[in-house]
Amino acid sequence: MSRKTTDRLATGTIxxxxxxxxxxxxxxxxxILITGIPDISWHFLTSAATAFTxxxxxxxxxxxxxxxxxxxxxxxxxxxxxxxxxxxxxxxQNWVTGLLRMAIEVLSSLPSVVVGLFGYLIFVIRxxxxxxxxxxxxxxxxFNLPILTRSIEEALQDxxxxxxxxxxxxxxxxxRTITKIVLPIALPGILTGIIISAGRVFGEAAALIYTSGQSxxxxxxxxxxxxSADSFLNPMRPAETLAVHIWKVNTEGITPxxxxxxxxxxxxxxxxxxxxxxxxxxxxxxxxxHLTASKSK
Amino acid sequence: xxxxKQNLHQASKASYQDYFGKSISLFCASLVGxxxxxxxxxxxxxxxxxxxxxxxxxxxxxLGQTWNPTxxxxxxxxxxxxxxxxxxxxxxTLLAALLATPFAVGxxxxxxxxxxxxxxxxxxxxxxxxxxxxxxxYGFIGLSALVPLMRHLFGGTGFGILTGTLVLFVMVLPTxxxxxxxxxxxxxxxxxxxxxxxxxxRWQMLYKVVLRAALPGILTAVIFGMARAxxxxxxxxxxxxxAVLMPKGWLTPTSTLTSQLTTGIGNTxxxxxxxxxxxxxxxxxxxxxxxFNSLVRFIGRRGRMQK
Amino acid sequence: xQTYQYDQTNICQPTLAPALATxxxxxxxxxxxxxxxxxxxxxxxxxxxxIGASGSGKSTFLRCLNRMNDRVATVKGRxxxxxxxxxxxxxxxxxxxxxxxxxxxxxxxxxxxxxxxxAFALKQQGLHDRAQLAxxxxxxxxxxxxxxxxxxxxxxxxxxxxxxQQQRLCIARCLALAxxxxxxxxxxxxxxxxxxxxxxxxxxxxxxDYTIIIVTHxxxxxxxxxxxxxxxxxGHILEYSETExxxxxxxxxxxxxxxxxxxx
Ligand SMILES: Nc1ncnc2c1ncn2[C@@H]1O[C@H](COP(=O)(O)OP(=O)(O)OP(=O)(O)O)[C@@H](O)[C@H]1O
Ligand SMILES: [Mg+2]
Numbered sequence: 001m002s003r004k005t006t007d008r009l010a011t012g013t014i015x016x017x018x019x020x021x022x023x024x025x026x027x028x029x030x031x032i033l034i035t036g037i038p039d040i041s042w043h044f045l046t047s048a049a050t051a052f053t054x055x056x057x058x059x060x061x062x063x064x065x066x067x068x069x070x071x072x073x074x075x076x077x078x079x080x081x082x083x084x085x086x087x088x089x090x091x092x093q094n095w096v097t098g099l100l101r102m103a104i105e106v107l108s109s110l111p112s113v114v115v116g117l118f119g120y121l122i123f124v125i126r127x128x129x130x131x132x133x134x135x136x137x138x139x140x141x142x143f144n145l146p147i148l149t150r151s152i153e154e155a156l157q158d159x160x161x162x163x164x165x166x167x168x169x170x171x172x173x174x175x176r177t178i179t180k181i182v183l184p185i186a187l188p189g190i191l192t193g194i195i196i197s198a199g200r201v202f203g204e205a206a207a208l209i210y211t212s213g214q215s216x217x218x219x220x221x222x223x224x225x226x227x228s229a230d231s232f233l234n235p236m237r238p239a240e241t242l243a244v245h246i247w248k249v250n251t252e253g254i255t256p257x258x259x260x261x262x263x264x265x266x267x268x269x270x271x272x273x274x275x276x277x278x279x280x281x282x283x284x285x286x287x288x289x290h291l292t293a294s295k296s297k
Numbered sequence: 298x299x300x301x302k303q304n305l306h307q308a309s310k311a312s313y314q315d316y317f318g319k320s321i322s323l324f325c326a327s328l329v330g331x332x333x334x335x336x337x338x339x340x341x342x343x344x345x346x347x348x349x350x351x352x353x354x355x356x357x358x359x360l361g362q363t364w365n366p367t368x369x370x371x372x373x374x375x376x377x378x379x380x381x382x383x384x385x386x387x388x389x390t391l392l393a394a395l396l397a398t399p400f401a402v403g404x405x406x407x408x409x410x411x412x413x414x415x416x417x418x419x420x421x422x423x424x425x426x427x428x429x430x431x432x433x434x435y436g437f438i439g440l441s442a443l444v445p446l447m448r449h450l451f452g453g454t455g456f457g458i459l460t461g462t463l464v465l466f467v468m469v470l471p472t473x474x475x476x477x478x479x480x481x482x483x484x485x486x487x488x489x490x491x492x493x494x495x496x497x498x499r500w501q502m503l504y505k506v507v508l509r510a511a512l513p514g515i516l517t518a519v520i521f522g523m524a525r526a527x528x529x530x531x532x533x534x535x536x537x538x539x540a541v542l543m544p545k546g547w548l549t550p551t552s553t554l555t556s557q558l559t560t561g562i563g564n565t566x567x568x569x570x571x572x573x574x575x576x577x578x579x580x581x582x583x584x585x586x587x588x589f590n591s592l593v594r595f596i597g598r599r600g601r602m603q604k
Numbered sequence: 605x606q607t608y609q610y611d612q613t614n615i616c617q618p619t620l621a622p623a624l625a626t627x628x629x630x631x632x633x634x635x636x637x638x639x640x641x642x643x644x645x646x647x648x649x650x651x652x653x654x655i656g657a658s659g660s661g662k663s664t665f666l667r668c669l670n671r672m673n674d675r676v677a678t679v680k681g682r683x684x685x686x687x688x689x690x691x692x693x694x695x696x697x698x699x700x701x702x703x704x705x706x707x708x709x710x711x712x713x714x715x716x717x718x719x720x721x722x723a724f725a726l727k728q729q730g731l732h733d734r735a736q737l738a739x740x741x742x743x744x745x746x747x748x749x750x751x752x753x754x755x756x757x758x759x760x761x762x763x764x765x766x767x768x769q770q771q772r773l774c775i776a777r778c779l780a781l782a783x784x785x786x787x788x789x790x791x792x793x794x795x796x797x798x799x800x801x802x803x804x805x806x807x808x809x810x811x812x813d814y815t816i817i818i819v820t821h822x823x824x825x826x827x828x829x830x831x832x833x834x835x836x837x838x839g840h841i842l843e844y845s846e847t848e849x850x851x852x853x854x855x856x857x858x859x860x861x862x863x864x865x866x867x868x
Contacts, residue, residue, distance in 0.1 A: 003498050003501065004498065006498070006500060006501075007498035007499055007500040010500040010504070011411070011499070011500065013403070014403045014406055014407055014411060015407070017403030017404060017407075018403060018404050018420075020400065021400055021403075022420070024467060024470075025423055025424075025427065028430075029423075031438060031442060032434065032438070078325070079329060080325075081325070082321055082322045082325025082326065083322070083328075083329045085318075085322045086322035086323055086326035087326065089322070090318075090322055090323065099330075100326060103329070103330050103334070104329060104333070106333055106337075106586070106587065107333045107336070109524055109528075109590055110336070110528070110583070111527070111528025111529070111555060111582050111586060112528070113528070113555050113558050113559060113582070114558075114579045114583060114586075115336075117558060117575075117576070117579050118336050118340065121339060121567070122335075122339070125567055142336070145329055145332070146329075160712075162710055162712035163712060163714065163715075165672065165706075165708060165712065166708070166712040166713070166777075167714075168672070168701065169670065169701055169705060169706040169708075170701065170702075170725040170778070171311065171699070171700075171701040171705075171729075171781065172698070172725060172728055173310075173311035173312070173314040173315040173318070173698060174315050174318065175314045175315045175317065175319070176311070176314055179318070180724070180728070184715065185715050196429075200429065202431075203431025203433070204431065205432070205433045205531050206432070206530040206531050206555075209559065209562075209563075210562050210563065243433045244433075246434065246436075246437055247433045247436065247531050250436070250437055250440055250535060251534075251535060262437045262441070263437075266433075266437055266438075270430060273430070274426060276429075277425070277429060301686045301703075302686055302687065302688050305686065305690060305696055305699050305700065306695065306696065307696060307699075308696060309696055309698055309699055311696075311698035312696060315698075
């Protein structure tokens with residue numbers, strides 16, 4: 001076979017591969033959107049789920065997902081920030097730091113069922129939190145910490161060293177230099193990291209099945225006292241999320257319109273994650289422009 | 298000028314600020330480190346309890362073929378043979394990676410080398426979106442579209458290794474593709490022009506120069522994909538059939554380590570053997586994830602040495 | 605390539621009162637020694653230039669003087685400031701850097717407004733009075749010869765300034781803190797001749813109130829502005845004397861070759 005023929009053959013094969021992949025991609029997204037979008041209605045988004053009859057909605061699950069996400073970020077962000085700052089700004093280059101980095105890598109590659117299992121043992125049982133949003137948020141924190149830490153560290157590393165030297169050479173403490181000079185510049189990168197990790201947290205289910213539970217009790221959306229049992233803000237109540245709901249209606253098989261509900265819920269999930277992705281990009285660009293060129297006219 | 302001397306020797310506000318900042322960030326870092334240690338410790342002690350407390354032999358756990366922890370088997374010990382799950386987990390992982398790699402590399406080449414403009418701008422964001430699609434969604438599509446299709450095409454229940462492999466294939470494809478594209482993009486442009494200047498065809502250049510230079514990165518991408526496949530729980534659980542039996546064919550219901558964990562945890566009580574053996578399954582997952590991790594490190598070190 | 609002897613040196617001891625002095629300063633980057641036993645005295649309210657080929661250790665030396673090398677290198681020897689050895693662990697480095705300020709080779713203004721660039725460190729030191737801040741901003745910008753160019757756009761981003769303006773802003777930023785000593789590492793190397801001239805004029809005007817130590821590659825620049833000049837070679841300080849003497853009557857062969865361009 002001549003070189004030219006091989007070249008053409010290889011190129012053709014690559015095109016074929018790409019064709020297949022594009023078909024799969026379109027098929028996937030098309031399937032979700034075509035089966036899912038028609039099921040999305042105001043009623044679907046705003047009514048409670050029903051177990052044994054058709055026509056249930058996803059109101060509580062949607063809210064639970066968002067609330068859980070918020071709680072997870074609130075818990076994990078400060079620690080991830082501290083850890084990211086330590087790794088990027090303070091950590092000496094020695095074996096302890098190497099070990100810490102390895103630990104973070106191990107945590108990020110841990111299967112999420114294992115994290116869920118651990119959360120079940122520690123938070124649900126040992127700490128006696130029961131199936132609760134708080135237990136779920138703590139489990140998701142495990143899952144979220146390494147991703148967030150790494151993206152914060154990367155964002156900090158992207159800030160030129162000259163900026164640190166500028167601050168330090170003026171007699172500022174390292175800490176002030178970091179918080180007042182380096183962090184503001186790294187902010188767009190950090191925000192992008194948060195949003196991307198939010199997308200992952202939002203779709204996670206395996207770590208939640210046995211931590212935040214599989215039931216969505218009716219809650220009172222008017223009750224803002226988060227200590228009261230039926231308040232929608234109560235972190236101690238069980239809370240089935242959207243992703244867990246999709247899994248449950250499909251595996252239990254008792255809901256008559258499981259397919260329609262799952263399709264609708266999947267479409268909602270993907271649309272929200274899409275919004276996260278696009279938002280991260282957009283926000284990153286805007287903040288970047290704002291910080292660098294800014295109003296130079 | 299005594300005052301200046303004094304100032305130079307005294308701690309100032311800045312010293313305290315730095316002390317504070319360093320302590321607080323070190324605290325966060327050690328907390329994260331301790332979390333990892335805690336997880337490893339718990340999974341290990343719990344996972345080993347099967348062998349230390351319940352005196353199951355490692356052999357009968359790893360090589361036994363019947364899984365029925367509440368029953369006493371012929372040898373007088375509970376039947377906790379995990380082999381079927383280990384085999385199924387390995388099978389779906391390897392098959393999915395094997396299937397996905399050529400496609401992923403093809404698409405990565407297309408996106409970075411053949412049509413960086415058209416391909417990059419359209420395909421790239423799509424692949425990134427797919428990386429972020431939650432696994433339950435893949436599981437749901439597998440269950441509602443793929444399982445009936447398999448049943449229709451090949452008969453049987455439609456659940457099994459084949460369906461699991463296909464779902465995992467679609468799941469790891471974007472992961473491998475996007476990591477492989479990154480490593481292809483990192484190949485210096487001189488390599489291309491040098492090869493083309495020597496009269497190589499595009500494929501010769503890609504195959505002999507670019508792919509070779511990016512090989513460590515591509516291998517790493519495949520391992521990441523395998524790690525994701527091996528640890529994936531729900532998507533597989535929804536299409537694998539969940540019967541702890543040795544896979545007898547492409548489409549007989551079986552069970553992976555993760556799917557058994559997912560279904561089993563809720564039905565056992567802590568401290569009993571049926572619960573302990575589930576932790577042992579988790580321990581296998583943990584060990585595999587550490588294994589994938591060190592593989593990535595090893596390749597990274599080898600790749601750096603060659604440069 | 606000629607071989608030179610490094611044990612032969614010609615280091616003068618200025619008679620003027622020193623603002624800063626080093627004693628047998630040595631710097632190691634890991635195992636690699638980048639500076640060998642450097643002992644210099646910097647007279648008060650004078651400009652001292654550090655010259656030498658690339659990689660000869662000028663920046664390394666300069667960065668020791670306000671402890672900017674703390675995290676990257678091991679620094680041995682003594683640095684005397686106000687009868688105190690400031691190269692000791694227990695010394696408050698923040699205090700040192702407030703007195704001994706540094707301007708870097710590449711302009712590095714903060715990603716903040718021009719005003720905030722100067723006011724920021726003052727605020728961190730506890731100065732919050734608006735009128736006082738405004739006054740300090742104005743005087744330091746004037747001292748750095750930048751005021752006329754930016755007085756109407758103080759609230760614009762400093763990153764929108766030209767390189768030369770940015771560098772003068774960085775000088776102004778140091779001056780606002782009223783340091784004792786100003787360290788400058790090739791402050792004009794990235795700038796065009798006009799900006800360079802402006803910075804030189806600025807420094808010349810500042811010499812009455814500050815002790816200035818400046819690294820430069822430009823020998824004309826050194827001879828124009830510096831009172832004293834030190835010549836660095838491969839980590840050794842070989843010659844140090846009044847600028848005119850060094851340029852007209854170098855005592856050491858290496859210095860002579862370097863100055864006349866017959867180097868290497
Ligand atoms: N951070 C560092 N780590 C390791 N070696 C360094 C570091 N900084 C400088 N060096 C080494 O120390 C020696 C002196 O460098 P230095 O930057 O002080 O030279 P210089 O005289 O300022 O040169 P230039 O005129 O190019 O700025 C060089 O050999 C350089 O390679
Ligand atoms: Mg230098």
